[in-house]
Amino acid sequence: MKGQAMPDHTTEQELRERLSLIERMIAEGRRNTESWGWTFVLWGVVYYAAIAWSEWGNSPWAWPVCVSTGVIVTIAVASSKTSGHAETTLGRAIGSIWMALGITMVVLFPALGLSGRLSDGRVFVAVMSAILGMANGASALILRWKIQFACAVVWWLAAVSECFGSEAQSTVVFLVAIFLCQIVFGIYGMAADAQQRKRRAIDA
Amino acid sequence: MPDLPELNPVVHGRLRLALLSLLSGVEEAEFTWLRTKTEATDGNLGAQLLKLEEAGYVAVEKKFVLRKPQTLYRITEGGRQALGEYVRALKQLLGPAGGM
Numbered sequence: 001m002k003g004q005a006m007p008d009h010t011t012e013q014e015l016r017e018r019l020s021l022i023e024r025m026i027a028e029g030r031r032n033t034e035s036w037g038w039t040f041v042l043w044g045v046v047y048y049a050a051i052a053w054s055e056w057g058n059s060p061w062a063w064p065v066c067v068s069t070g071v072i073v074t075i076a077v078a079s080s081k082t083s084g085h086a087e088t089t090l091g092r093a094i095g096s097i098w099m100a101l102g103i104t105m106v107v108l109f110p111a112l113g114l115s116g117r118l119s120d121g122r123v124f125v126a127v128m129s130a131i132l133g134m135a136n137g138a139s140a141l142i143l144r145w146k147i148q149f150a151c152a153v154v155w156w157l158a159a160v161s162e163c164f165g166s167e168a169q170s171t172v173v174f175l176v177a178i179f180l181c182q183i184v185f186g187i188y189g190m191a192a193d194a195q196q197r198k199r200r201a202i203d204a
Numbered sequence: 205m206p207d208l209p210e211l212n213p214v215v216h217g218r219l220r221l222a223l224l225s226l227l228s229g230v231e232e233a234e235f236t237w238l239r240t241k242t243e244a245t246d247g248n249l250g251a252q253l254l255k256l257e258e259a260g261y262v263a264v265e266k267k268f269v270l271r272k273p274q275t276l277y278r279i280t281e282g283g284r285q286a287l288g289e290y291v292r293a294l295k296q297l298l299g300p301a302g303g304m
Contacts, residue, residue, distance in 0.1 A: 012298065019294055021218065022225045022287075028241055029229025086226075086233035 029086065037189025039074055044182025046070035051175070064110065071102070094139055101135040122170045126162035129155045129177060136181065147188065151181040209293035214259045215286050219244055219252045224261060224287045227279035232265075235275040253277060261286055 046066050054062035105128070112118040133155030140149035158177040162170050215221055222242050227233060239249055256262040261283030265276045279287075 015294055015298055018216070018218075018221060019291075019298070021222055022291060025222045025225030025241070026229045029226040029233075086230040086237045088230045 029088075035190060035193035037186045037191075037193060038077065040182045040186030040189060042073060042077075042186075043070055044178050044186060047178050047182065048175075051171070055171075060113070063113075067105070090142065093142055097135050097138045097142075101131060104131055121167060122162045122165070125170055125174045126159045129159035129162060129174065132181070133159060147185065151185050154181050209296050211293055211297070212286055212290050214255065214261065215290040217252065217255075219248065220256055221290070223249075223252060223256060223277075224279060224283055227262060227277060228284060228287055232276045232278040235277070238277065256283065259283075259286075 046069070050063045050066035053059060053066065108127070109118070109124070112124070118124050133152045136148055136155060137152035140146070140152055154177050158173050161173050165173065215224060219242060223238060226238060226241055235249070235253075238244075238253075239246065242249065244252070253262060253264075257264055259282075261280060262277050263280050265278075267274055267276070
């Protein structure tokens with residue numbers, strides 16, 4: 001076909017359409033395939049439920065039960081939402097951070113609780129806030145996502161303030177951080193994803 | 205008149221082009237993910253993937269995860285090269301205004 005620009009039936013418009021198809025599909029493949037905003041909201045609710053139960057019910061089972069429920073619901077919802085799976089280096093990097101965060105919490109906090117060395121609730125909240133700050137910070141740096149980095153800063157500030165405030169102040173700081181970095185950020189993530197989906201549907 | 209490039213007919217098919225482009229952005233993808241992204245029917249998707257596999261542009265791995273069959277596709281080096289050459293040929297045919 002050398003010297004013959006394109007087959008007779010292939011118009012210039014068709015070639016342009018092919019080029020735009022390649023662009024669209026490459027972007028689609030690289031896009032983080034699932035919206036994870038709901039997990040932030042879900043875990044915000046889990047933390048609130050655990051705090052409320054341990055505060056008013058005074059039960060040592062509050063955190064283990066709420067976290068276990070959160071893990072089960074996350075796995076169930078995630079597997080029902082995903083229609084097939086594609087692996088990208090970026091997706092694996094982000095997933096690894098949150099997986100490592102989950103394992104750290106599941107290993108560390110029960111051990112601290114069982115050993116009886118978690119007598120000061122502020123230490124628990126400070127460590128939890130610092131770990132959440134680290135996960136959000138790492139994820140934000142990989143994704144170059146300023147809003148998530150702002151969440152990381154809020155968690156780090158919360159972790160530091162836990163070291164100096166009273167028990168009551170510590171609880172308030174933790175509740176505010178959960179609200180901003182889990183509930184508000186999660187809703188923002190879901191809204192941004194819905195908007196992106198709508199824009200793509202219009203473009204298609 | 206300079207020689208104009210040839211468009212690879214295996215890559216040129218609309219669905220095959222979409223599949224190669226999708227696979228170029230990921231390490232590997234399940235059949236169901238490709239079906240969702242392309243909105244193709246199972247039969248058509250399977251047929252086009254088979255053509256790409258026969259051309260050596262995609263590699264297939266079949267395995268069982270929790271007793272469920274899973275078919276994973278990944279673009280090969282040959283497929284990546286063919287897609288790159290196709291894009292270059294397309295740009296050349298479209299002239300300077302056709303750049304990505």
